[in-house]
Amino acid sequence: MKASDIQTEDKIFEAATEVFQEKGYDGTRMHDIAQKAGTNKALLHYYFRSKDALFEAVFQKLASKLFSKFTPILSPELSLEEKLHFFFREHIEFLKENPRLPFFIINELNRKPERIQRLIRNIDFKLFYKTLSEQHGKEFEKYDITPDSLLQIMTSIAAISIFPFIGKNFSKSLWRISTKISTNISKKEKNLHPILF
Amino acid sequence: MKASDIQTEDKIFEAATEVFQEKGYDGTRMHDIAQKAGTNKALLHYYFRSKDALFEAVFQKLASKLFSKFTPILSPELSLEEKLHFFFREHIEFLKENPRLPFFIINELNRKPERIQRLIRNIDFKLFYKTLSEQHGKEFEKYDITPDSLLQIMTSIAAISIFPFIGKNFSKSLWRISTKISTNISKKEKNLHPILF
């Protein structure tokens, strides 16, 4: 095995990771990945057999990378409040470094809904809720949190932290304009479209 | 001009609307649209010249359809609280009927960021904030809402209402499993993956 072996395979994998995240499966060209990796198409097939297989490898890696960030929620050392703080701090920090990741995952889960089953199969929700209940039962009662509302609450928390990254380009543009409001004098106050968002 | 004129063009447009929303630009095949519309490819080009042109028409229609839902926010007749109620009720109702719309818009805004400029160009944010201030100035002061935090708050509101639809397939699966928790006895409490979401 030569020294550049793993390097080349890694280069391809990294390039694929970038391009797939950026363009999605349908928008990605094998040629583009090869170019980004500094090699040629044939090598992608040499190492990964097909576009599907390469994509699968990238997806699995990225999905577990994202989902592993949720581990601390089951940690017995943290209070509910600490977990919330931890979640927002760590998770948003992570998303800053991987801004395209949530959108990518959601997009591909939508393109191939079968994936979801495979991802979720491994979760034992009963055990999950039981564990949380044992750790935070009193807090749950205090806040009237049931299995159903827990899921709702967590969805909202996820929404607030993830959404700005999903609509990043859009938010950024809005932000840029909105900051101008404080400093700029409006030049013309004519036609306002009824578009907010 | 014959009677079936508008009908055929409309059929194509509707089919295109469905397929583009479902698969995105890259994932859409002209052939599929033609089939769904009950015609053939050549007709798509006859009426809409190119895939790009057809897509552009669909996108513009859908974008204005979505954005027009935000109009009531500037209505002088409603209080801030009424607007919030109105927003959640109407907007979520609308999303129930067009579940793929937000994802579609975000996806395509990301694929062609230039679109954002064109969409946002028409918004006079200064006037927008001024109008809202005049209508709800006291409430804004009371809640310490500034131009910046207003945008943050609206992003969070949008996030909570839109996100469940964006991650719909995923949420649905989670929900289905989570409701089982209440009724089912766990068969095996073995391997729990550290995956939450």
Place this chain on the structure above:
DNA sequence: TGAAATATTAACCTTATAGTTAAATCAAAT
């Protein structure tokens, strides 16, 4: 070293897809 295993390249193949064309059909007005 030199044979075997592994890596790399360029040229080629096949299929899928956007787009075209030219002929056929149809509706309506003269």
Place this chain on the structure above:
DNA sequence: ATTTGATTTAACTATAAGGTTAATATTTCA
């Protein structure tokens, strides 16, 4: 009914994209 212009169809073209192959280069290790 004939002409005219719009509509529809099927067959075709060009190209882009995924994938293959066979020849060449490089590394490893007996």
